[in-house]
């Protein structure tokens with residue numbers, strides 16, 4: 001099957017495994033080799049073999065991953081970066097200029113807020129935080145003619161609010177803005193924002209795409225070739241590219257994304273049932289719960305509801321901190337989306353950089369990244385930690 005067919009006709013898992021790479025014509029290598037080279041021999045000045053000139057601009061190991069990322073997001077072009085934040089920074093500087101305005105989620109990942117507020121704002125980019133699940137409030141935050149990007153995470157980190165991607169895309173487009181969706185929490189297996197009207201998808205591939213907590217990376221995927229040209233120019237001009245070893249790990253992870261996500265979702269559903277019945281647990285936040293305000297939208301635009309659960313400890317901050325330090329199978333640590341379960345306290349860890357701002361998260365909030373271990377062991381671990 002040709003690359004084009006893999007991209008548009010095959011199922012998700014087939015694309016995740018095959019798109020972006022044909023077995024190497026000289027050796028038949030089934031997996032893209034790790035091209036540990038910074039430069040490429042030219043056959044006479046400007047005589048590039050396959051377009052490769054210098055590895056910041058292009059590297060065959062990276063090309064394979066970028067093709068696969070485009071295919072799984074149903075985009076035209078994918079771009080790999082050294083981290084999720086490097087991908088975000090490249091979007092901001094490719095698609096906005098000093099003096100422009102953007103709308104951001106009012107419960108964005110703390111590092112995203114820090115980038116926008118502490119790096120992009122001093123550079124001249126204004127921003128307004130808005131609750132991405134409230135289309136009216138997003139509309140109010142847009143300044144027509146001035147707003148260049150509406151940026152949403154869905155589900156958000158860590159409060160798991162759900163944005164209606166198609167509705168927000170319509171709003172953004174009517175005001176002459178582009179819609180950027182951070183699809184890290186859902187992963188391309190559960191949700192494909194470009195098919196719902198988004199213009200740009202961004203990922204921390206450190207999370208579900210890589211999937212094994214062994215590599216940091218980021219990705220941008222677009223459909224429009226004009227946008228691709230701007231992102232591609234800045235990827236090279238800014239240079240925040242991943243090395244071939246990191247790319248290899250990320251690409252290896254992507255191949256099993258579908259089977260991993262199904263198990264993450266199965267385990268999360270079991271744990272949600274356990275937590276909602278536990279007397280020491282307050283609100284359980286999971287888009288799969290019918291009581292979740294974004295449940296219907298999530299059901300419409302996501303295949304399943306993901307592996308992240310947030311919940312509030314009835315005993316307040318101290319109890320939340322105790323639970324986080326008592327688990328044994330859930331490892332206390334930042335990040336998410338790996339095969340191993342992680343627990344964290346957003347207020348003091350991943351979202352410490354939003355303390356004292358409108359984006360501050362509740363002190364009694366605990367975030368679980370449910371891994372793919374045996375569900376009974378995960379439940380027993382939480383039971384011990386909560387009691």
Ligand code: P1T
Pocket residue numbers: 083084085086109111112153157182184185203204205206216217218334335336350
């Ligand atoms: O860490 P990095 O690969 O640079 O990606 C940043 C990022 C972007 N978007 C979302 C939704 C994220 O969750 C992250 C990183 N988040 C964590 C490290 C965390 O524990 O929440």
